[in-house]
Amino acid sequence: MSLTIRMIGTGSAFAKKYFNNNALVDAAGGRLLIDCGVTAPHALHALRIPLDTLDAVLISHIHADHIGGLEELAFQLLYIHKRKIKLLIADTLVDVLWNHSLRGGLENREDGLAGLHDYFEVIPLQEGVPYSPFDGLRLKLLRTAHIPNKASYSILLGDSVFYSADARFDAGLLHSLHAQGVRHILHDCQLFSPGTVHASLDELLTLPEELQEKVLLMHYGDNMPEYMGRTGRMAFMEQGRVYPLN
Numbered sequence: 001m002s003l004t005i006r007m008i009g010t011g012s013a014f015a016k017k018y019f020n021n022n023a024l025v026d027a028a029g030g031r032l033l034i035d036c037g038v039t040a041p042h043a044l045h046a047l048r049i050p051l052d053t054l055d056a057v058l059i060s061h062i063h064a065d066h067i068g069g070l071e072e073l074a075f076q077l078l079y080i081h082k083r084k085i086k087l088l089i090a091d092t093l094v095d096v097l098w099n100h101s102l103r104g105g106l107e108n109r110e111d112g113l114a115g116l117h118d119y120f121e122v123i124p125l126q127e128g129v130p131y132s133p134f135d136g137l138r139l140k141l142l143r144t145a146h147i148p149n150k151a152s153y154s155i156l157l158g159d160s161v162f163y164s165a166d167a168r169f170d171a172g173l174l175h176s177l178h179a180q181g182v183r184h185i186l187h188d189c190q191l192f193s194p195g196t197v198h199a200s201l202d203e204l205l206t207l208p209e210e211l212q213e214k215v216l217l218m219h220y221g222d223n224m225p226e227y228m229g230r231t232g233r234m235a236f237m238e239q240g241r242v243y244p245l246n
């Protein structure tokens, strides 16, 4: 069954040349948006992808480059497209997404709009428990380290694709994914060191070559072109390009 991923943006949180690092996953039975940052509505528009072609949106963690476009998505789905899509989100993040991020804009009790469920079909996910949002796609969340004491999740797509979202370098995890037969590792990459809250390019370059060959780099800064040819066996993902994941 065919599975593809297309980054609607490959930029870091502060990038201006690239949109936020958000991805479209297309499977036989539907289309998933992984993260919906501030720039996501603009990025989808630039690719001529209407919001109503989405079947589900998944949130990795609560940072604006990953959730900042959700208010527009919610309003457009409710008032323009008149349909709900699935919101896949770790059970630990449901309350914080509403009460600490979206409620100020989306709550309208006079119109009966009191929670995320009034805009989305909310699917709380437990870490490590597989879920299939539609035919041809099975995924699970893996809690990974990003900001100290802040819940943040990487994603396993099927058995063969690891998508870090925002995660610090974890050599042990990457070696174990490699040993398990994961074929593609899509990793955030901070071009300068120290990485602090992201994997840095220097850290990723310490991986053995056979592992680097599986790694595609994303979530990079505007000066990415200066680093072309300096990423070992790893390649930068290109914004807008469709990558087969089989």
Ligand SMILES: Nc1ccn([C@@H]2O[C@@H]3COP(=O)(O)O[C@H]3[C@H]2O)c(=O)n1
Pocket: 012, 013, 014, 063, 064, 065, 147, 166, 196, 197
């Ligand atoms: N301790 C921290 C926390 C945050 N940051 C920066 O803020 C950005 C928020 O979005 P991000 O994509 O997680 O990247 C974070 C860092 O650039 C950082 O550099 N150090």
Ligand SMILES: [Zn+2]
Pocket: 012, 013, 021, 063, 065, 066, 166, 219
């Ligand atoms: Zn980010």
Ligand SMILES: [Zn+2]
Pocket: 061, 063, 146, 166
């Ligand atoms: Zn982040």
